[in-house]
Amino acid sequence: MTTATQAASAARARASAGREAKILREHIVEIVSDSGEGAQKCGQTFGTVSAKMGNGVWTVEIIPAEIQPPARSPAGASGIRIRFASHAVTNMGDEADLVVAFNEQVLYSRIVNGAYREGTLVLLESKWRDDPVPEIREQYAKAVVELRENGLSVHELPIEQACLAIMSNPRRGKNMFVLGMLCYLYSRDLDRAKEEIAIAFKRKGAEVIGLNHQLFDAGHAFAAEQLDFRFAVAPQPPEALAGKRFIVTNGNQAVALGVMASGMELVSMYPITPATSASHYLADVYHQVGGFVHQAEDEIAAIGFAIGASYAGKTACTITSGPGLALKTEMLALAVMAEVPLVLVDVQRGGPSTGLPTKVEQGDLLAVLYGEPGDAPKVVLAAATIEECLLFVIMARRLAETFRTPVVLLTDANLATGVQPYPRPEPSAEWLAPPIDQSDWSEEVPPYNWDPRTGLSPRPIPGMPGGQYILTGLAHTCQSKVAYDSDSNQLSSEMRSRKLAALASTLKPPSVHGGEDGDLLLVGWGSTLGAIEEAVERARGEGLAVSSLHLRFLSPLEPGLKEIFARFRRIMTVEINYSDDPKAPLINADTRRYAQLAMLLRAQTLVDVDCWSVVYGHPLQPGMIHGVIRERLAAIDNAGDA
Amino acid sequence: MFGLKADWSHEVFDRYFTIGDYAGGEARWCPGCGDHAVLNAAQRVLRDEQQKPELSVCVSGIGCSSRMPHYMGTYGFHGLHGRALPVACGIKSRRPELDVWVATGDGDCFSIGTGHWIHAIRYNMNMVVMAFDNAIYGLTKAQTSPTTPTGFKTNTHPTGAIIAPHNPLTITLGITNASFVAQVVDWNPPLLYETLKAAYRHRGTSFVRIIQRCPVYSDKFIKELQGDPSRFLVLEHERGIALDESVPRQFPQRVRHDPSDLGRAFQIAADTSRLPLGLLYYNPAAPCYEDLSSQGADLTPRQRLAGLETVLDRLTI
Ligand SMILES: Cc1ncc(C[n+]2csc(CCOP(=O)(O)OP(=O)(O)O)c2C)c(N)n1
Ligand code: SF4
Ligand SMILES: [Mg+2]
Numbered sequence: 001m002t003t004a005t006q007a008a009s010a011a012r013a014r015a016s017a018g019r020e021a022k023i024l025r026e027h028i029v030e031i032v033s034d035s036g037e038g039a040q041k042c043g044q045t046f047g048t049v050s051a052k053m054g055n056g057v058w059t060v061e062i063i064p065a066e067i068q069p070p071a072r073s074p075a076g077a078s079g080i081r082i083r084f085a086s087h088a089v090t091n092m093g094d095e096a097d098l099v100v101a102f103n104e105q106v107l108y109s110r111i112v113n114g115a116y117r118e119g120t121l122v123l124l125e126s127k128w129r130d131d132p133v134p135e136i137r138e139q140y141a142k143a144v145v146e147l148r149e150n151g152l153s154v155h156e157l158p159i160e161q162a163c164l165a166i167m168s169n170p171r172r173g174k175n176m177f178v179l180g181m182l183c184y185l186y187s188r189d190l191d192r193a194k195e196e197i198a199i200a201f202k203r204k205g206a207e208v209i210g211l212n213h214q215l216f217d218a219g220h221a222f223a224a225e226q227l228d229f230r231f232a233v234a235p236q237p238p239e240a241l242a243g244k245r246f247i248v249t250n251g252n253q254a255v256a257l258g259v260m261a262s263g264m265e266l267v268s269m270y271p272i273t274p275a276t277s278a279s280h281y282l283a284d285v286y287h288q289v290g291g292f293v294h295q296a297e298d299e300i301a302a303i304g305f306a307i308g309a310s311y312a313g314k315t316a317c318t319i320t321s322g323p324g325l326a327l328k329t330e331m332l333a334l335a336v337m338a339e340v341p342l343v344l345v346d347v348q349r350g351g352p353s354t355g356l357p358t359k360v361e362q363g364d365l366l367a368v369l370y371g372e373p374g375d376a377p378k379v380v381l382a383a384a385t386i387e388e389c390l391l392f393v394i395m396a397r398r399l400a401e402t403f404r405t406p407v408v409l410l411t412d413a414n415l416a417t418g419v420q421p422y423p424r425p426e427p428s429a430e431w432l433a434p435p436i437d438q439s440d441w442s443e444e445v446p447p448y449n450w451d452p453r454t455g456l457s458p459r460p461i462p463g464m465p466g467g468q469y470i471l472t473g474l475a476h477t478c479q480s481k482v483a484y485d486s487d488s489n490q491l492s493s494e495m496r497s498r499k500l501a502a503l504a505s506t507l508k509p510p511s512v513h514g515g516e517d518g519d520l521l522l523v524g525w526g527s528t529l530g531a532i533e534e535a536v537e538r539a540r541g542e543g544l545a546v547s548s549l550h551l552r553f554l555s556p557l558e559p560g561l562k563e564i565f566a567r568f569r570r571i572m573t574v575e576i577n578y579s580d581d582p583k584a585p586l587i588n589a590d591t592r593r594y595a596q597l598a599m600l601l602r603a604q605t606l607v608d609v610d611c612w613s614v615v616y617g618h619p620l621q622p623g624m625i626h627g628v629i630r631e632r633l634a635a636i637d638n639a640g641d642a
Numbered sequence: 643m644f645g646l647k648a649d650w651s652h653e654v655f656d657r658y659f660t661i662g663d664y665a666g667g668e669a670r671w672c673p674g675c676g677d678h679a680v681l682n683a684a685q686r687v688l689r690d691e692q693q694k695p696e697l698s699v700c701v702s703g704i705g706c707s708s709r710m711p712h713y714m715g716t717y718g719f720h721g722l723h724g725r726a727l728p729v730a731c732g733i734k735s736r737r738p739e740l741d742v743w744v745a746t747g748d749g750d751c752f753s754i755g756t757g758h759w760i761h762a763i764r765y766n767m768n769m770v771v772m773a774f775d776n777a778i779y780g781l782t783k784a785q786t787s788p789t790t791p792t793g794f795k796t797n798t799h800p801t802g803a804i805i806a807p808h809n810p811l812t813i814t815l816g817i818t819n820a821s822f823v824a825q826v827v828d829w830n831p832p833l834l835y836e837t838l839k840a841a842y843r844h845r846g847t848s849f850v851r852i853i854q855r856c857p858v859y860s861d862k863f864i865k866e867l868q869g870d871p872s873r874f875l876v877l878e879h880e881r882g883i884a885l886d887e888s889v890p891r892q893f894p895q896r897v898r899h900d901p902s903d904l905g906r907a908f909q910i911a912a913d914t915s916r917l918p919l920g921l922l923y924y925n926p927a928a929p930c931y932e933d934l935s936s937q938g939a940d941l942t943p944r945q946r947l948a949g950l951e952t953v954l955d956r957l958t959i
Contacts, residue, residue: 048959051959052959245958246958246959247954247957247958247959248957248959249957253957257950257953257954257957260946260949260950260953261950263943263946265736265938265939266732266735266736266935268732285953287937287938288949288950288952288953289938289941289946289949289950289953290937290938290939290940290941290945290946290949291938292735292736292934292935292936292937292938294732294735294935296728296761297757297758297760297761298757300725300728300758301725301727301728301757301758301761302728303728304721304722304725304727304728304729304732304758305728305729305731305732305735306732307721307729307732308701308719308728308729308730308731308732308733308734308735309732309733309735309736309737310732311719311729311732311733312699312732312733312736312737312740313737314736314737314939316732316736330722330725331722331725334721334722421959424954424957424958425954427947427950427951427954428947429943429944429947432943432946432947436737460717462696462697462699462717462733462737462740463696463697463737463739463740464696465694465696466696467696467717468666468695468696468715468716468717468718469717469718470666470700470711470712470714470717470718470719470720471718471719471720471721472712472720473720473721473722474720481667482712
């Protein structure tokens with residue numbers, strides 16, 4: 001730039017910096033690009049800045065459908081969505097309000113996914129219009145027309161060209177330039193943004209930080225110059241934050257923090273998407289609390305190793321996803337049979353088989369509950385929020401030891417990749433595992449000294465003098481002696497099962513979100529909490545008598561469900577797993593296969609629980625659920641009293 | 643000795659362990675089964691080392707041989723078929739002070755547990771791995787195992803095993819970090835005892851392949867071996883296994899073999915016409931995984947909480 005144009009643009013920037021920002025309650029922004037263009041770093045930084053400014057925030061990565069997608073292809077859409085608001089945000093929301101696209105092709109896959117609405121603002125890199133390759137020029141021109149026909153409000157911007165003024169390879173710096181643009185557009189605190197950039201590039205040194213600050217400033221000025229709109233999303237009211245300190249993590253980091261806060265000293269794993277990043281994070285920080293990540297040779301060894309440590313008194317954790325869970329089945333049953341405490345975290349992905357490795361599904365519930373041959377009762381929990389990913393691991397370790405059982409914690413790809421601020425936990429010594437008991441074990445006390453009412457029993461730990469016993473996966477007596485007789489097997493089966501009833505007796509009935517009675521009760525579990533409750537609120541705002549209930553304990557089930565269900569005309573689970581659409585060919589009352597929680601609730605309560613579930617691979621959005629609520633309520637009204 | 647070290651001598655005299663302290667339930671292997679001899683040898687080693695029974699854990703998979711923990715007076719873990727080693731490694735991982743014995747069969751270790759065998763050797767955690775090799779699946783009644791000789795009739799190969807057997811010695815010697823590789827037969831108790839004792843004293847994974855009699859399902863195979871001393875080659879060396887005089891009497895063929903010589907060990911192991919007895923390979927310097935995996939086990943709760951606050955600080959906005 002010449003000094004003259006510089007001065008002119010600076011003048012324009014000043015003028016537009018004073019441009020009145022439209023105040024919004026929330027906005028959803030996407031940055032989409034080919035993979036490797038830094039869109040995610042840009043979005044994460046933007047999300048963190050917004051969180052630090054007091055907004056409610058949810059960010060979620062947009063992961064390409066293919067591992068090595070060609071450049072400029074719809075399948076290659078990679079990026080991030082940031083939903084931020086003047087209130088708490090619990091899910092990714094519906095259609096985006098604004099999208100920054102590094103090329104026009106990646107927008108197509110997002111359109112197919114229903115990510116945009118009529119009027120969504122598109123800030124589109126315009127360099128392709130003059131690309132030396134004629135086909136690219138044509139594709140671009142055609143796309144711009146089509147995007148506009150689709151109702152998108154497209155603003156073509158020479159982003160890369162503007163970056164060239166600062167660096168020779170804009171592919172590597174464009175993301176911070178775009179961050180500058182977004183920070184202008186949404187009136188973000190510039191000092192905070194620069195601080196975040198400095199943190200993000202800390203390892204790369206002062207020179208790189210300086211360059212990125214320059215790009216950021218240039219992007220900011222560029223947006224001021226080029227765009228005639230500007231927004232502001234006010235922070236949440238201070239009482240919503242209640243003077244708390246917040247941390248920002250994704251669900252896998254939260255699991256990792258839970259592991260550390262629980263005092264578990266060992267995570268034994270085998271890499272599998274989308275669970276692995278929990279171990280990546282742990283591998284970075286676990287030593288600070290004295291822990292160790294063991295990468296085993298396979299999932300069977302991973303859980304076997306964890307069971308070994310648990311048996312020796314150091315309750316351990318193994319983290320996996322569907323295919324790994326399948327391999328762990330036999331070991332999990334051993335832990336049930338021999339009553340070994342253990343925490344298994346299953347970050348669910350799309351199944352069956354290798355399925356959809358990076359996408360979300362709640363398809364492992366029944367496998368976790370009933371996947372082992374024989375009766376293998378165990379505790380099963382599902383985290384509904386990122387914060388619960390942390391807190392439930394702590395609870396899981398305690399339950400595992402108190403009830404002498406494996407505890408499975410279900411999370412999913414939506415929680416694993418969603419990033420959100422939540423109150424910083426205040427760890428206490430009580431959260432940590434107690435030191436290993438090495439006191440004398442009275443030889444009169446059998447290794448499974450089952451309390452006949454609860455099934456609970458204290459556990460000898462190697463090193464305890466007098467406690468020597470032989471743990472076995474074979475049927476056994478309270479002395480842990482192999483026994484094939486009828487009474488021993490009946491009794492030990494009862495004792496293992498009784499523990500679940502004992503745990504259930506300590507649980508409170510779940511609370512109902514919305515009204516205590518009504519026409520429709522949605523029942524969910526896991527990561528769908530935010531979307532379901534948002535949809536229920538919308539529907540209630542329209543006067544519909546709908547409520548929701550979210551289960552955290554799946555085994556044992558939380559008590560009082562039947563009574564709650566009795567207060568509603570219709571009960572319907574909302575899940576991300578497969579069920580037959582009742583209107584599909586050949587599907588009738590005899591053939592219809594229900595969603596997994598629905599099956600469980602039908603069996604447990606004898607209530608005619610309906611379900612709505614899909615396996616699109618993406619998180620449920622409030623708008624979708626809202627539509628389903630309206631449709632089902634209309635059907636109930638048409639059918640008269642159900 | 644009384645009064646010299648009053649603080650601990652009391653404990654020593656109070657807790658002198660006899661074989662009975664290492665004995666559990668009555669062994670229920672078939673009469674003549676080689677497993678009895680291994681059990682006796684292991685118990686004698688523990689008695690002679692005066693290891694506290696509560697600090698020892700015997701881990702096994704599934705098979706006749708894997709019943710060993712039930713017959714021990716130590717802690718025991720009778721787990722899943724093929725999966726003794728991951729459990730054993732997990733026990734060691736955060737409690738390296740516990741001493742671990744693994745009982746595993748040829749099916750358990752060399753077939754269903756192959757992956758764990760390879761990796762456990764590589765982890766080289768301090769434990770004794772007793773691979774009971776009767777060249778057959780005993781518990782499930784005479785199916786072909788990975789070490790069943792070609793032509794040997796089994797229930798799954800009634801006309802004789804159809805592919806050549808694995809050589810567990812060359813395989814183990816080929817694994818990174820192998821640190822103690824020995825072979826014995828169950829029917830020479832002094833050699834068995836000395837080998838298990840050396841294995842016990844070695845810090846690292848001591849892999850001992852025990853050629854084991856199963857008079858019920860692979861009697862013919864063992865009888866042939868027992869009837870032909872030329873099929874064995876005893877390895878002699880001052881850094882090897884101490885040899886009782888019964889050994890040369892029973893196995894006249896001997897060779898001097900320096901157990902630090904991996905190349906020579908491999909040659910000896912590869913020659914299946916003569917089964918080596920004694921220590922093939924020994925490397926006391928191989929790193930043990932528990933030195934890494936147990937790091938931080940001694941942190942106090944206060945240190946853990948302080949560490950956690952540091953981690954949280956970095957995530958705090
Ligand atoms: C997963 C699984 N598959 C198969 C079995 C059946 N099974 C039990 S022991 C065994 C083979 C035992 O042979 P080996 O390991 O050589 O021990 P041995 O009985 O000869 O001492 C088999 C196949 C099992 N218990 N578990
Ligand atoms: S079947 Fe063979 S291996 Fe099993 S106990 Fe009997 S003799 Fe021993
Ligand atoms: Mg065998």
